[in-house]
Amino acid sequence: MKYGYFDDINREYVITEPKTPWPWINYLGNKDFFSLISNTAGGYSFYKDAKFRRITRYRYNGVPMDAGGRYFYIKDGDTVWNPGWKPTKTPLDAYECRHGMNYTVIKGEKNGLEAKALFFVPLETHAEITRLTLTNKTDSPKSFKLFSFIEWCLWNAATDMENFQRNFSTGEVEIDGSTIYHKTEYKERRNHYAFYSVNTPVNGFDTDRETFIGLYNGFDEPDAVIEGRPCNSVAHGWSPIASHYLEITLAPGESRDLIFMLGYIENPQDEKWESKGIINKAPARAMMARFDTTEKVDKAFAELRTYWDELLGRFSVRSGDERLDRMVNIWNQYQCMITFCFSRSASFFESGIGRGMGFRDSNQDLVGFVHQIPARARERIIDIASTQFPDGGCYHQYQPLTKRGNNDIGGGFNDDPMWLIFGTVAYIKETGDLSILSEPVPFDNQPGSEVSLMDHLRVSFDHVINNLGPHGLPLIGRADWNDCLNLNCFSNDPNES
Structure with missing residues (x-):
């Protein structure tokens, strides 16, 4: 039908x-x-x-x-x-x-x-x-x-x-x-x-x-x-x-x-x-x-x-296939912007109650929209990094109203720190704005704990290489890299990615 x-x-x-x-x-x-x-x-x-x-x-x-x-x-x-x-x-x-x-x-x-x-x-x-x-x-x-x-x-x-x-x-x-x-x-x-x-x-x-x-x-x-x-x-x-x-x-x-x-x-x-x-x-x-x-x-x-004419007018293709043009020029870009705004925290499949903005999700989302609104992308990176812990670990989610980490979910998702590097690199490649690396950013939103964003990226990388399994591969935490991979829920043994 x-x-x-x-x-x-x-x-x-x-x-x-x-x-x-x-x-x-x-x-x-x-x-x-x-x-x-x-x-x-x-x-x-x-x-x-x-x-x-x-x-x-x-x-x-x-x-x-x-x-x-x-x-x-x-x-x-x-x-x-x-x-x-x-x-x-x-x-x-x-x-x-x-x-x-x-x-x-x-x-x-x-x-x-x-x-x-x-x-x-x-x-x-x-x-x-x-x-x-x-x-x-x-x-x-x-x-x-x-x-x-x-x-x-x-x-x-x-x-x-x-x-x-x-x-x-x-x-x-x-x-x-x-x-x-x-x-x-x-x-x-x-x-x-x-x-x-x-x-x-x-x-x-x-x-x-x-x-x-x-x-x-x-x-x-x-x-x-x-x-x-x-x-x-x-x-x-x-x-x-x-x-x-x-x-x-x-x-x-x-x-x-x-x-x-x-x-x-x-x-x-x-x-x-x-x-x-x-x-x-x-x-x-x-x-x-x-x-x-x-x-x-x-x-x-x-x-x-x-507003939307200007956003969607910044990037377009003419492929000769109206279906491809429709998806690239309209609906894919629109979906990327909506995903940025909501980070999948609220929809008809996410109630908006059990989670906030995803640390991993929001960094991934940057790739889809950074060319449309680079200033808001920069702000989002700082918000995300501000929820990180001093050891490089992260809250898996944060609440957009307070911009503080979500204690109900906590951390222990060992891939999250690497996504901050991924999102920041995507922003710099699109904008050329290296000044973001010098931006003072707190840990866990605690005043007085500010270090440069570059230092946040360093501890992000260190957190991964300091948490390795018996074969020297990154240790799987909670639902690492894919929300369906939660292998340590079923084992007392350390598992690797």
Whole structure:
């Protein structure tokens, strides 16, 4: 069965059948704020770190597949449907998903009403924008009800799924006009909050999941949507969500744009509050004002397209084979940049919870993108080297939020030190920047332990030659060189690579 096709002119993959064999996903964002989105609008968002700054909740390996995302429910008479088909799975008259360079467009049509959603993260912005365009394609006026929906994660994606005795007591929101703020633990120990807004007055809202969905319902049949009215619920503990309710009428042929924003804000400690108990919303209002019209959103989207035009324009081939050109000029380079941003720490196959950025992975990834963004490659090398131990050993992973080694995984992967040499050499060969070798870099991020990067490379090499097996070959540690080779797990004898 054919599920879609490549649109090389627009650098997009077009999906024409929502029931793909697995969710086919795209990655939004290229610095600090990131989202994963499937072809049916499933997925999640986070700031820098998919474990410690998870913004929206997602269910892995669940039934049904790909549960949780940024959903729009349309109630048109007695028919309830979603532009991305899920979660209601109402058969659509037309469906299309376009995965592009850091953006996705999902379009659905039912009974003469078209809903087209553009999802992207603007450059240098800690927010995901959705421009939802609603079009009445009939020759009669059409009135319908629209419900937005996201589900907040309680920041730490691991404890969000573990400590329910605590979680069910801490969820907290604040509603201000058309914006719903997620401020769980803000007054106790955090300096950050998230928000979900729409650029028009709303007719109602919900922030309590049980009220909106119903205790024994799924995402496919929320009580509020089925009944066609919100409850204006205010979450206090339990599971906070954000849902806007709008009543819309479109004339024949009329289109209307709605701008939704999922944003993240950090406030300095002495600027946390507007007044007692009221969070400082000034940064959020300023962010919303940057994207509160279609024109502003279109400008930001054009800037994102230009950014990728420039990145992909630095290297290209013309082989005479359109398939080879497509992979080299578009999708391979795009994949290399996405891999750099995430280092495989977050996807639909890595939850973003059990690991951080890989030491080995990130050094390997440098080869794929260093020609595109050499300055960020240089920064990444310094970040990686800063987690190394004085004896040349390494943490196998580090958390991108703190840039500190991941104690949960630890070290003992004896090949990791050599990959720092590999990544640094790749950077120097591409840029000619030998000054990086003189850059002061700490061990284990301890102030005062700084030595030159060149010294880090020396101890990396020494760590390998000082850990040899009985035949003088490098000693295998934990999952060395290949994550499936973990031979010492099954033996008390030293094994060699």
